[in-house]
Amino acid sequence: MTERWGELDAAATLRPPGPGDDKYRRGVLGVRTGAAHYPGAAVLGVSAAWRTGVGMLRYVPPVDDAAPPFGLPTPAAAVLAARPETVLGPPTGRPCDAWLIGSGTDAATRSAAELRDLRALLAGDAPIVIDAGALDLVAAGDGRTAPVVLTPHAGEFERLWRSARLGALPDDWDAHGTDAGPRARAAARLAEALDATVLLKGSVTVCVSAEGWSRRIGPATPWLATAGTGDVLAGILGALVAGRAAELRDDPGLLGRLGATAALLHDLAARCASADAGADGSGRPIAAADVAAAIPPAFAELASQRR
Template identity: 55%
Template sequence: MADRWTSADAGRALRMPTDDDDKYSRGVLGVRTGSDAYPGAAVLGVEAAWRTGLGMVRYLGPPHPSSLVLARRPETVTADGRVQAWLIGSGTDAAQRTDAETAALRATLAGDLPVVVDAGALDLAVGAPAPRIVTPHAREHARLRSALGLDPDASAAGEDARSAAARETAVALGATVLLKGAVTIVAAPDGWTARVEAGTPWLATAGTGDVLGGVLGALVAAAGAGGDTDLAPLAATGAWLHGRAARIAAERGGGGRTMPITALDVAEHLPLAVAEALAAR
């Protein structure tokens, strides 16, 4: 059984800015997400990255998603340049990807910088040398395991089976695996494993995975700026912040009641989740 990741664990993994920091030393995240079919994924991931806390977000995507990102978050930079980590794949479809975009993603995955690999870029994660966090849900995990020559149905029966399968995938892939679900499993290639319980069932709604990608990207960029390259605790912390922000959003009416939430609600409540984790460390 994997260990449960707590608010104190999350707080210790977060990097607090200091008076000596500037926007570059706080971390710069490069984002290649969204498409004409799913432009909102770009907006949600960028929004979440900013609200998790880092120095800069560089968004490199198609013109339509770019215009929406800038309308929502005008502080976003839409020019290429220095970054400490990448987020790729959210809101994209591998079947619709152009050769030029495939080449750009492969180049990112061939580099030394850490990469959060989501959704439409998961097919490129196998064999890539870059440090990676992959973020599959159950069906994507089965496809990833098939590509690795592993049993795609190994994680179908219970939490222990999911933990064991995620560890096996992490070893075969040589990357940190964040297996999404009501209980999220994070596994590293060295066998380190943690479980993160979802903050609320209301989290199961469209776009929340895009928000999670932005949270993870921000954490990895900030940690990379500070010289931290241990991705698994950052992945578990991202899952905790994501779930806690969702619960805060669902409980915002008070009185012990919960209410439906949207992905943007989760992103907007991330600063409170970050503050809670920092107070618990």
């Protein structure tokens, strides 16, 4: 039985600001997401990270990306239009405390320069949230030094499983299943093989560390099953990791607890936005940007439960 990650557990991992904080001490998140065809994914992740309370966010546009089609703005222009507080360009001086990479990117169209930069992050020591089009960068024994948390949906999970050469998927694996047990067991095998924390998304999300710690979150409101909500989740997690990155050096298991908390906060925000408190599909439709907008009240609700 995979233990449930509850609101009190999640509340205990939040880091509200204190009087001794400044924007840097609250956590600096570096973000490399979005591409010419997916500027929206960058906007969603960046918006979600700001709304989760990151102190400073540096957006690094994709290097040598294709020109945007249909006269669309570049991802950087779209991010800045939506969130003018975002700082653009590679870090100068103070390094980022954590990174978010991959949402709205496609490994097949990634430039050599972008690949080189992403590999340099993996060879560093800042923790990295790895989503969507950057998941292919993680392999068993790849020599990476950065602690990483992977955020695959079931399709991406199956791809990772194959590339990790783990053989056939377990008999009880069901891409659309809501039974946490089989999902957590499969995720634990992948986490161990890749030496990574794995946040396997779905109606029921499981968060599993390479050491075998695992928790389940959900079922989430089914209104969450809509394009771009995974990009929002990745932004939430990036912000939570940036805020507590220093502690991760002494407490590597914190990455799993932050992953589980991100999934819970994401669902709470979606329940707030959709007025579906019971997560039974009552309430109203929402889109991913609505979930990002509802993070602050969901955060407040969770933080009020801190002991």
